[in-house]
Amino acid sequence: MTAKPIVSIALLDSYDDAAAVRAAVKTALEPLGGMAAFVKPGQRVLLKPNLVAPAKPELAVTTHPAILKAVIEEVQEAKAGSVSFGDGPGVGTATSVSRLAGLVQVAEETHAKLVDFIATKTYENNDNRILKHLDLTDQLAENDVLITLPKLKTHSQMAFTCALKNQYGLIPGMAKAQFHFRFQNRDRLADLVVDINRTAAPALAIVDAVIGMEGPGPNSGTPRKIGIVIAGADLAAVDTVASAIINLPPEDIPILMAARRADFGATRLEDIDVRGGTVEQLKIPDFELIKAPANIMRILPLPKAALKWLRAQIVPRPFIIKGKCVKCLRCQNGCPIKPPAITPLAPAGKELNSKTCIRCYCCHEFCPAKAIVLKKSLLDRIFHIQALCRGIHRFLGWLVTIIPVNKFIAK
Numbered sequence: 001m002t003a004k005p006i007v008s009i010a011l012l013d014s015y016d017d018a019a020a021v022r023a024a025v026k027t028a029l030e031p032l033g034g035m036a037a038f039v040k041p042g043q044r045v046l047l048k049p050n051l052v053a054p055a056k057p058e059l060a061v062t063t064h065p066a067i068l069k070a071v072i073e074e075v076q077e078a079k080a081g082s083v084s085f086g087d088g089p090g091v092g093t094a095t096s097v098s099r100l101a102g103l104v105q106v107a108e109e110t111h112a113k114l115v116d117f118i119a120t121k122t123y124e125n126n127d128n129r130i131l132k133h134l135d136l137t138d139q140l141a142e143n144d145v146l147i148t149l150p151k152l153k154t155h156s157q158m159a160f161t162c163a164l165k166n167q168y169g170l171i172p173g174m175a176k177a178q179f180h181f182r183f184q185n186r187d188r189l190a191d192l193v194v195d196i197n198r199t200a201a202p203a204l205a206i207v208d209a210v211i212g213m214e215g216p217g218p219n220s221g222t223p224r225k226i227g228i229v230i231a232g233a234d235l236a237a238v239d240t241v242a243s244a245i246i247n248l249p250p251e252d253i254p255i256l257m258a259a260r261r262a263d264f265g266a267t268r269l270e271d272i273d274v275r276g277g278t279v280e281q282l283k284i285p286d287f288e289l290i291k292a293p294a295n296i297m298r299i300l301p302l303p304k305a306a307l308k309w310l311r312a313q314i315v316p317r318p319f320i321i322k323g324k325c326v327k328c329l330r331c332q333n334g335c336p337i338k339p340p341a342i343t344p345l346a347p348a349g350k351e352l353n354s355k356t357c358i359r360c361y362c363c364h365e366f367c368p369a370k371a372i373v374l375k376k377s378l379l380d381r382i383f384h385i386q387a388l389c390r391g392i393h394r395f396l397g398w399l400v401t402i403i404p405v406n407k408f409i410a411k
């Protein structure tokens with residue numbers, strides 16, 4: 001019989017006392033064998049805090065600097081060759097977000113390197129369900145060990161964000177928006193998050209759940225004291241325990257259900273060895289959860305038809321080059337839509353059903369003859385919409401660095 005994955009909990013009242021924070025991180029790691037079980041001397045370690053958006057630490061949007069600092073010190077004590085941390089926020093860069101979130105100071109104090117996830121590299125994993133090739137930050141290839149440092153928060157689209165969801169930030173900046181357009185169905189997006197985790201393979205999660213976020217997270221909710229640090233090497237198990245503590249069943253969390261479908265970690269409490277406290281002792285029955293998860297695209301104040309049009313402009317569609325097609329039907333058979341959205345034997349111009357195609361590009365991946373290309377819309381070719389979006393993203397990032405956003409956000 002295989003041993004149950006351990007999820008370890010340490011109590012921590014506040015971020016105020018650095019020694020207490022460090023002790024809590026150490027205590028949480030103890031049942032897992034300490035940091036030395038994950039970091040060998042000389043290894044290059046990448047830490048992934050949640051830097052989703054620029055906000056002061058007390059707003060509980062980002063991983064708290066005290067937790068990051070304590071983890072960096074643990075990694076350095078394990079004699080890592082180097083320590084860096086970064087993210088690919090939706091607005092701005094890790095550096096611009098870190099300025100407001102108090103993490104630049106941590107980099108200065110600990111000599112850890114702060115990196116912006118901008119450049120990508122294509123990573124392959126044949127066990128993935130949605131995308132066998134993923135373009136994620138090149139920092140994964142630059143480092144030996146990935147440790148994720150999520151913040152426990154509610155999430156308006158995915159109900160909850162913690163250990164597994166934190167790896168969505170490995171997709172740099174605007175590319176994330178494109179994935180949202182491609183995977184508007186929450187379950188598909190959840191499957192993608194599991195694929196990202198399988199590909200990036202974080203060795204360990206250390207959750208900042210001292211002050212979490214309830215209500216309309218992940219950016220606009222209310223800070224709520226939970227008073228714990230959670231650690232574990234099985235990220236699905238960590239999320240299962242964390243969500244149980246805020247009284248949210250795994251069945252209501254699309255990413256945990258995707259993990260269960262993919263047999264990716266433990267998603268049932270009875271299959272997890274919880275140390276340092278019990279879920280029942282720590283449970284917060286009145287934690288304010290997301291009532292009706294939002295479709296991220298519906299958040300944009302545009303009519304449905306305009307959103308559909310926008311999606312068609314931003315997301316390229318598969319196109320079969322008839323002359324190259326060897327009629328193997330792998331694209332048709334591998335298409336997750338029923339009936340398949342791609343039928344290579346159909347007359348020219350009718351091979352793709354644009355209405356049902358979800359732009360997952362499985363067909364593009366499966367084609368052995370390179371007969372499927374991804375075609376931009378006419379408008380995108382003329383006006384370079386994607387380049388424009390990237391430009392806007394960079395501009396917003398720059399804006400964040402020059403405007404004293406603290407004043408607005410702190411209110």
Ligand code: SF4
Nearest residue numbers: 335357358360361363
């Ligand atoms: S046609 Fe291709 S991109 Fe569209 S849903 Fe099917 S496999 Fe995915």
Ligand code: SF4
Nearest residue numbers: 325326328329331367
């Ligand atoms: S996978 Fe490629 S070669 Fe095979 S039928 Fe589809 S387009 Fe043609």
